[in-house]
Amino acid sequence: MEVVRYQLENGLRVILQARPSAPVVACNVWVDVGSADEEPHEAGLAHVHEHMLFKGTERRGVGEIARHVEAAGGHINAFTSFDQTCYYVVMSSRFFETGVDILSDAIRNSAFDADELGRELEVIQEEIKRGNDSPQRVVGQMLFDTAFEVHPYKLPVIGSKESVDSFTRDHVVSFFSKHYRPDNTTLVLVGDFEEAGARALVDKYFGDWVAGGRKKVARPEEPTQKSFRGKVESRDIQDNHLRMSWHIPGVLHDDIPALDILGVVMGAGNASHLYNVIQREKELVNAVYSMSYTPKDSGIFMVGADYQLEEQSHEAVVKTVLEEVFRFRHLSPPIEDIERARVQIESQEIYSQQSAEGLAMKLGRGDLVTGDPEFDQRYYAAIAKVTPKDLVRVAQKYLTPDQLTAVLMRSASSPDVSVDDLQSWALEAFERVETMATDIGVMQSNGGFSSVKFPNGPHLIVQEDPSVATFAMRALTLGGLRFETPQNNGISGLLSELVTSGTSSSSAVDIARRMEGMASGLSGISGRNSFGMALTGLSRYFEKTFDIFGECLTDSIIPEEEFAREKSLQIQGIRSSRDQLGYVNSMQFMRTFFGDYPYGMPVEGTEASISGLSAEASRTFLKKLVRPSGLVLTAVGDVEAEHVAALVEKWFVRTESEESMGVNLPTPPVHTSPLLAVQNLEKEQAYVTVGFHAPLMADPLRYAMEVLYAILSGQGGRLFYELRDRQSLAYSVYASMLLGLECSTFTINIGTSPEKVEQALSGIYSEVQRLLDDGVTPDELERAKTYLIGNHDIGLQKYGSRAMSFALDELYGFGHQKTLEYSDRISEVSIVDIQSFVNRYLKPGHSVVAITKPEAHEVPADILAKIGVE
Structure with a gap:
């Protein structure tokens, strides 16, 4: 699938990639302006344009753009980031020209009706309120506002209530005239089309777009951080949210591949170090992660943790998380963990090829952020060369206490914390690791269908599709919320997390390491009417991952310690959900509408019902629920039906009788009055x-x-x-x-x-x-x-x-x-x-x-x- 790049005389950059595997086309317009390009009086204007460009043009009235796209069987949307604004349409290829026409019309001829602007600014104020109701978004903004002193990355993309209130049509039109020009824009087309036809449409709809003399405002350069920065706020919330960061270079820097690997090894996935030490073993948090964030300008390496105070303290959480982070400055992780991280990163390239939309996003972002057509090849070549020593080198270079920014949004009911406390705990953690570095270890070592109904086994359905070297499997049985009672409400969701928690021969850590080392995903599924497991992966590892899949479904032992840990996490999740307005109201509606019928209960259960569950009762429930003869298995992708059938027979065909799960449902509700x-x-x-x-x-x-x-x-x-x-x-x-x-x-x-x-x-x-x-x-x-x-x-x-x-x-x-x-x-x-x-x-x-x-x-x-x- 060759990528074609060229430029029109007016300066418009064009990227084409013909992809005939599905009758779909993705059309993206990327404008090289984001919130970081705004002047102080323009804060939020880039985002306002995201809202306004689909609100009508000279040819199309309010609402007609979206209706025309949906009438052509597609969907349309946009997003704004620090560095760019993207407008995109995805639709069936038979309506290719319609998509290009609509995007061209919106980008070039938006009407910016004053009345519509007034209404949309009200909508944006509602969006700001919604963001203020989300603890995760608020603490994320706290981190960026504290980590950056002068660079515009410190400011929210959406703007503020005050800045949005100040906007007039003149502001919007002026910003549009300054930035929305062909020499500041990239058009990306990916999908089922011929190159010549695509070029003709580009010329037809964009060729006469007049270029302008744009002068982009220079962004201030963030000075080197030389001392600790921190911030603490309290809110009436359930969880405490800790976020920490260190400044790192922009995406083109030679250190970025090692930092990306470090982010995965340290805190991405259930085989990562932070997850296993902080969340699983010490049970200090209900979520923990790390990642490198690399926008166009210098970015940050982030570590986050969410937790509720039980027996631990704020001090224990902060110091423990930082100790585990600082250990990477001295001790190399096992090579198998680096291989796992490398496969995870490289697999994103393969998985992105499944949809035209994913490919278009990748190409457009690469063009605007890196400006280098060969960046991907150089990046993945560098990823392949990262060694354990490289991880230690970048950790020592960037992860220092004087470059640390730490913010904490704590529950108002938890003990008070000061910025001085955060700084003191960070220094203590750093000094402890420096002193004990030689004694502390970083990681533990560890089209066409085929259908077969097996006697005393499941029903297997396979659809072979070798167009991408990946596969997906599902194993489902009747179950879920519909099979629960008020006494065991939430058991299905709990079991969906525990089904991969250990077997007779493998621990949860073993399973996670093996799966992530093959860039594959394995998880439980629980809904209102069904229960089961999902498996996805690269086709070259199909048999190895299927064996783990089969082992977990047929031999999950639910260890006591895993059960207690997951039970605690589910209770914390139930508490956390009380912070989500839409969820809280949805649960109220379900209780009122469905009454005693199981749909009236929350899928995740209640604190009382989860607290009352035992590991033994859960094992019995799982055994009755997952009976091979009651399973439906499906496999789609780059697999062979005979191979799948042989593995299904190996793992799921049984001769012994099975005790089935009974269900006694109450009468469904009938409402005849409000x-x-x-x-x-x-x-x-x-x-x-x-x-x-x-x-x-x-x-x-x-x-x-x-x-x-x-x-x-x-x-x-x-x-x-x-x-x-x-x-x-x-x-x-x-x-x-x-x-x-x-x-x-x-x-x-x-x-x-x-x-x-x-x-x-x-x-x-x-x-x-x-x-x-x-x-x-x-x-x-x-x-x-x-x-x-x-x-x-x-x-x-x-x-x-x-x-x-x-x-x-x-x-x-x-x-x-x-x-x-x-x-x-x-x-x-x-x-x-x-x-x-x-x-x-x-x-x-x-x-x-x-x-x-x-x-x-x-x-x-x-x-x-x-x-x-x-």
């Missing part, structure tokens, strides 16, 4: 969910519901246009579906300011009434159907997506090829079908409403009656 549930959570926003009964998974009317979902959702959907664009109620508003075997629900969700709750509710029910009274238009129907079909085709590029879809369809009795019939089913949906769904299910008087809001904002008990819902 229900309202309101609760308090101290956040800046409120969250509203309105839900209705919906067709079951096997009901053909579900396809009409899916088409209606597409009509309502997305940037071109009714909800987005009416509640976000016109009324500026929210940054996020969407419909969603929960399809079940015995009961289902269709919901409309919105996060909004507390004072707008009644307006948001009224807006949602107005849209429902509009559907009841007027239905949908033929144009909306066709756009939605095309979008669903195109999006479905795009999704099937990934082997894992196919393997999962085939397994679920077979497990639920629909036949594994149902996924491939999806397009036909959607194509058959008519306006009459949608109206049948609407009339049967979207009854305001039968709806359930859940609202989560700050305590200070009252929601009247009769709010539904006030807006006419009875």
